[in-house]
Amino acid sequence: MPKSPQHKWYETWFDSPHYHRLYGHRNTKEASTFIKGLHHKFGWKRLQLLDLACGKGRHSAAAAGLGHSVVGMDLSPNSIADAKKIHTGTSNLRFVEGNMLDFDLGERFDGVLNLFTSFGYFDNLSDHLAVLKRIRHHLNVDGFLILDFLNVEFSLARLIPSETLNRGGVDYIISRSFGDLGHGIPGFIKTIEFEEDGTLYSFTERVSGMDRVALTSLLAETGFVVFDTFGNYDLSDWKPKESPRLILCARALDTGFSSTM
Ligand SMILES: C[S@@+](CC[C@H](N)C(=O)[O-])C[C@H]1O[C@@H](n2cnc3c(N)ncnc32)[C@H](O)[C@@H]1O
Incomplete structure (x- = not known):
């Protein structure tokens, strides 16, 4: 967590x-x-x-x-x-x-x-x-x-801005964008949000482009x-x-x- x-x-x-x-x-x-x-x-x-x-x-x-x-x-x-x-x-x-x-x-x-x-x-x-x-x-x-x-070119062309994936009974709400990671480095930003046992969780992936x-x-x-x-x-x-x-x-x-x- x-x-x-x-x-x-x-x-x-x-x-x-x-x-x-x-x-x-x-x-x-x-x-x-x-x-x-x-x-x-x-x-x-x-x-x-x-x-x-x-x-x-x-x-x-x-x-x-x-x-x-x-x-x-x-x-x-x-x-x-x-x-x-x-x-x-x-x-x-x-x-x-x-x-x-x-x-x-x-x-x-x-x-x-x-x-x-x-x-x-x-x-x-x-x-x-x-x-x-x-x-x-x-x-x-x-x-x-x-x-x-x-x-990068392949992933950018197919970037899905938002979707929900169900895995093992958990709904993962996923948002994706391409932007500045900091210091002018562009990259992919993905947030993953879900609820489990009444608690809300949020994680992020940030990968350079x-x-x-x-x-x-x-x-x-x-x-x-x-x-x-x-x-x-x-x-x-x-x-x-x-x-x-x-x-x-x-x-x-x-x-x-x-x-x-
Ligand atoms: C996308 S996963 C790929 C894992 C594995 N290579 C595979 O294909 O199943 C990225 C991996 O990088 C590891 N990782 C992230 N930052 C790291 C770091 N600074 N040093 C070592 N490992 C790291 C993560 O813990 C994770 O297991």
């Missing part, structure tokens, strides 16, 4: 059972299809992977099931506790709590996964750059980042070069108007970037 106003929106909303109920269709099947696709497409062999902002670990578990060693990290204590309960007994999979803004796991990875719009939550560019620098710092030479973000050019430039600034781009979890080609996702596959460059903070 909303803790207090000084908590950031992403600390409360994603830690709530209602987030998981509302997004229940984003399930293990979707995650498994996506991870298997990447594994086969790029010929991944026993990699060390970090699933950054892993939620309850649906992608982490899929990657571990393919033989990779995976660390899933998330800010949400409830999601990490659930991930540990759900995916017990897998020696090549572990979960830790952590904040993508300042994490230091003391190890390096072959690849970092940041999936299903787990980026773009801040109202200033420097925090977004800080996250990419943290990722870069955790990568081996030649390591890669898979950044799976929303496709960074497009392919903006994200590619942030990546370049932090020592990455994009080597492939997909438009959905079936790894179809990216098309600006038609693709629901913007999946950027970026390689960490070895030169010209200091990974120390």
Whole structure:
């Protein structure tokens, strides 16, 4: 439930059972299809992977099931506790709590996964750059980042200003707009309101409207070069108007970037 106003929106909303109920269709099947696709497409062999902002670990578990060693990290204590309960007994999979803004796991990875719009939550560019620098710092030479973000053009064209969705007997009243997130950063603002047991709740999602050019430039600034781009979890080609996702596959460059903070 909303803790207090000084908590950031992403600390409360994603830690709530209602987030998981509302997004229940984003399930293990979707995650498994996506991870298997990447594994086969790029010929991944026993990699060390970090699933950054892993939620309850649906992608982490899929990657571990393919033989990779995976660390899933998330800010949400409830999601990490659930991930540990759900995916017990897998020696090549572990979960830790952590904040993508300042994490230091003391190890390096072959690849970092940041999936299903787990980026773009801040109202200033420097925090977004800080996250990419943290990722870069955790990568081996030649390591890669898979950044799976929303496709702004597609999402804007299909933005539904208001709707009510019933999930598990709860009516979620949803309002969406595109506007200034602060500091001149435009983005998607979604409010989710509902009543449960006589109490009214209100949560917000605020996601930056960074497009392919903006994200590619942030990546370049932090020592990455994009080597492939997909438009959905079936790894179809990216098309600006038609693709629901913007999946950027970026390689960490070895030169010209200091990974120390
Ligand atoms: C849209 S969900 C996606 C979760 C997961 N990747 C999936 O596909 O199921 C975004 C996740 O980012 C996590 N998150 C938000 N802010 C974070 C932060 N500052 N550091 C780490 N994780 C964060 C949330 O707790 C949430 O689990």
